[in-house]
Amino acid sequence: MKKIYTLFSALCLAAAAPGTLSAQNNFKLVEESVSNPDNTPAPVYPVPSERQLKWNETEFYAFFHYGMNTYTNEEWGSGMERETVFAPTQKPDPRQWLEVAKKAHMKGGIAVVKHHDGFCLWPTATTEHCTRNSSGYGKNVDIPKEFADAAREFKMKYGFYISPWDMSSPYWGKKDSNGKYTDEYAKKVFLPQCVELAKYGNDQFEMWFDGATGGDHAGGYGSYTSSQKRTIDNAQTYYDIPNLRDSIHNLLPNVIMWGVGGEARWIGNEEGYSGQTCWSMGDAESGDENAWQWAAGESDAKSTKGWFWDSSKYNQPKSAETLFKMYLETVGRNATFLLNLPPNRAGLIDESLVTIMEDLGKLLDQRLGTDLAKTAKVTTDCTREAMGKGNYDAKNLTDGNKDTYWAAPDGRTSAVIELSWDTPQTVRYVSLMEYIKLGQRVKKFKIETSEDGVTYTERGNGQTMTTVGYKRIIPLNGSTTNYSASGFKAKSVRITIENAKACPLLHTVEVF
Incomplete structure (x- = not known):
């Protein structure tokens, strides 16, 4: 506090309290707070929100691509697969996934629970294309619940990937008789699915939304096939993104909504590196020093050849040395590192990849462990x-x-x-x-x-x-x-x- 002495005229003081003041009592002590008593540096805008700070502190975390594609040897499914094709050879174990990630000193993980084929890894109320209709070990599997419970057990951060694009849904890209897009998909399928996932825990740190909306992938209703030719011209409007952001942030105050929230950015590649110059605002690898919105970079990358497990084509894991290099070029360059570890058809991370994660953890300890x-x-x-x-x-x-x-x-x-x-x-x-x-x-x-x-x-x-x-x-x-x-x-x-x-x-x- 600083003290300011203010001179009042005897006339004014006398008017305020007649007969109580004399000419010798013309000073009054007024205490006024200093605007910056701790000499705190002024911020340089933009600055991150509290949830963006917490997200950045996660640094290194795992991606788990698992689902229908694991059982079809596909990277992109069609949306027309029978639900019984999802057939784990034993009960999937998300606890093991996170245990493996922790060996590499990852601080959390994001589970893919709905890819572009639209198959949901939980018994959702929004579609029949989900584990409710699978058989054997797949029937009524609830990956989000198992994953969230395991993350809390290990005191790790967790979140979910949910594809906005849905090749299984007859509502996706549907138009009315006047040729205008209907809002049925957003209202009946996509938003309710996001809300269902939010209810698995309000401590989620990231909800991941892929930007893919088709391509040359033959498939079901939501695809660019020659007969269907379904597409959307404005994802922000079609998916009702402003409402989605507000609704999910109300349920999950600390979640970063990747891909739609404007809170974090794709680093511009899927190769595990960011720009050596890397601003936490702007776009792509290097960002933009003069951009007005904080959006730190996230680098998603594969530990194997493909995103989904496939022993015939994709299960070629990178070495611990290669992954350490990727760590230096992501976390070490002002980005977060989201490394994919694909579970196999037993719902487990392959032992070969488990060993590599152990080796990566040892390299991090040996090289960056003693300060x-x-x-x-x-x-x-x-x-x-x-x-x-x-x-x-x-x-x-x-x-x-x-x-x-x-x-x-x-x-x-x-x-x-x-x-x-x-x-x-x-x-x-x-x-x-x-x-x-x-x-x-x-x-x-x-x-x-x-x-x-x-x-x-x-x-x-x-x-x-x-x-x-x-x-x-x-x-x-x-x-x-x-x-x-x-x-x-x-x-x-x-x-x-x-x-x-x-x-x-x-x-x-x-x-x-």
């Missing part, structure tokens, strides 16, 4: 003044608390951070995290190491050191492909922020 910054002395060439409850000290960079951060003073768009040890350390990676609650700022930086604390050598050559965002991991040898076994000896690591949109803010620096 040398925790034992370093941290100094900066400038620090924002602490006022009130505000604390912007350099020690916040290594305290392991995402809610504390170092900040430069207003007017500074460059700064130097130095981590030093009494004896040389072997270093291979540096990880930086901006305090994105107040916006993404860093536009250019560099990293140097010194073995003697005097002479410095620039590292990470070959890496474009522009943006940081939620997280940026720089391999000091400059390669995301080749692991530096010998590393670099360093008594000091120096990070120079060369340019930023406003005073830079970092909440974490890690050295591995």
Whole structure:
């Protein structure tokens, strides 16, 4: 609080309270709150919402493509498959799926519960094309329930993929006698399905909506066949997206509605990499520094050749080394990493893929598991003044608390951070995290190491050191492909922020 002394004229005071004041009592103490008592940095817009922040913190999570296509050896079904074709050879086990994901240090998963063929992996009230009409182990299977229960058991985040496009529904793309699209599909099928899924738990973190609406895929009602030629000309209107967003957000306050919500973006490929320059707003791999809406990137990628399991064509898993590279090029480049692990016809992840996930977890532990910054002395060439409850000290960079951060003073768009040890350390990676609650700022930086604390050598050559965002991991040898076994000896690591949109803010620096 600051104290402001205001002079009142004796005449005015006397008028306010006649006979109670004298000429010697002409001052009154007024307390007025300061607008920024903690000297908090002003935000750089756009900034993420609370649910966008929580979503970004998931970082690495699994995709589970499982359904009718698993039993037909197809990537895209027709919508005309008999329900009894969905025939698991034993009871599907979503608990095992998430257990495997956890071995690779994933923090959650998204289960595909309705693909474009329209078959629903739960006994929905919206269509007969669902597990209610399957047989054997498939009859009345409720994958969303099993998946949500398992996620809560493992304390992992969870969500569901539901295809808006539906080749099994006679309502999809249907027109009335005047040639206008009817709203029957949205009202009778799609929105009710989303609401049904929302009821499996209000703690869901993501609901995934694919943008596909046909193509050269022969199939049922909702397809571009020569006889049907059904299509839609405006998905936003046809699927009643504004109503969908409001309805689902009311039920699931922390869910990110991927593909329709305007809250996160497709990174622009399905290959497991984002742009080395990657803004959390805009489109595709690199984003756009000047875009007005926060939409961090998500990179979805396959661990096998195809999205769905198929022993004859697609079950060719990538190596742990390849997946580690993809991790560096997604999570390490300000994107989230959604890695597909396709269950087989027993409703289980193949043992070969289980082993690879275990190996990936070991690589992450070995290479990014021991943070040398925790034992370093941290100094900066400038620090924002602490006022009130505000604390912007350099020690916040290594305290392991995402809610504390170092900040430069207003007017500074460059700064130097130095981590030093009494004896040389072997270093291979540096990880930086901006305090994105107040916006993404860093536009250019560099990293140097010194073995003697005097002479410095620039590292990470070959890496474009522009943006940081939620997280940026720089391999000091400059390669995301080749692991530096010998590393670099360093008594000091120096990070120079060369340019930023406003005073830079970092909440974490890690050295591995």
